[in-house]
Amino acid sequence: MARAGLTADRLTQAAADLADEVGFENVTVSALARHFGVKDASLYSHIRNAQDLRVRLAVLALAEFADRVAESIAGRSGKDALVAFAAAYRTYAQERPGRYSAMQIALDPDTAADSALKHAEMTRAVLRGYELWEPELTDAARLLHSTLHGFVSLERSGAFHSHPRGVEASWLRALDALDSVLRAWPA
């Protein structure tokens, strides 16, 4: 019988698409096997187990996201870079919700090392316009990530829907606030 031509990469790609369709938590080995028209057991030649699949998906998403962000902040600086960075963040979460969820799982330091490095570099690139130095640079980077991730995460979970105030307006205000706090940081 003809082979489906499975590889770990093809499985991970398909899992990512599946995650965006049905949600990260509904990405199962069975569903993925169904998608390729093979039996569950066949996937275990390519992935160690379900958790391994999730980790691969997270790594894929982190790399893809890093590329997007890098592209969006290229050639910008100061508040322009901040806004572009933030927009890339929020847009990715909206367009690729499954991948975004995948990115949030805890990875062991080794696995995350590459992505972590690239993300750290880009964050520093954005913050370069604000003239911050260690250790404040790290504090600022953590605040930046916290704010963006927190906002996007709460928006997705519906926490902002209970109030008529437009989410977009609050988002812009948050970016203003971030910009001003970063500019005033050295003080």
Add this chain to the structure above:
Amino acid sequence: MARAGLTADRLTQAAADLADEVGFENVTVSALARHFGVKDASLYSHIRNAQDLRVRLAVLALAEFADRVAESIAGRSGKDALVAFAAAYRTYAQERPGRYSAMQIALDPDTAADSALKHAEMTRAVLRGYELWEPELTDAARLLHSTLHGFVSLERSGAFHSHPRGVEASWLRALDALDSVLRAWPA
């Protein structure tokens, strides 16, 4: 045969404790039934299904968390209130990780209404010292929640462990930044 004396509330309480022990995603109907020494099927007289159990757990956590926060900000104002609010937030996430995870699931507006109201009230109580008015009050509240939730969430997922800078120091800096941005908000 003796009855275990199950009720939806007792199940929810036990589920919450279980969540803190083994993680929210590992709270299953089976595990809960085992804990009470009854068969899985017996639980379905008290809860509609597994999702219903998770929702009840989330509501429990939200209410419990609201109580804690209310207690911690009572009698404080301005930055004191902000710091107490933030500490309650972070401490709850650390001490009750399963409950904290449960709180993040998306609830339909009706189910979340009570908790949402109480949370909104408390946030407004914290922000009272900063003399903000609608619609900026909502923007500020959203920024506050985003920052706290984002920080706590990233800390828990290990995103901050890749750098030697102490997380506590970054946390204090983030609170300073929040305080200053809230004070400068009307500008």
Add this chain to the structure above:
DNA sequence: ATTATTTGCCTAGGACCTATAGGTAAGCCT
């Protein structure tokens, strides 16, 4: 081109989780 090796996918099966249907017995009320 035939053989040997690897590898992709299979069947079979076990463990655990979710859920429903229908039954029995414990506890409450009068």
Add this chain to the structure above:
DNA sequence: AGGCTTACCTATAGGTCCTAGGCAAATAAT
């Protein structure tokens, strides 16, 4: 004591995760 409600049961079915072991297709060796 009688009847009613309900807490818990057995039985059953389907879904997911994963392992063991087998055959056949693809690939490499001769």
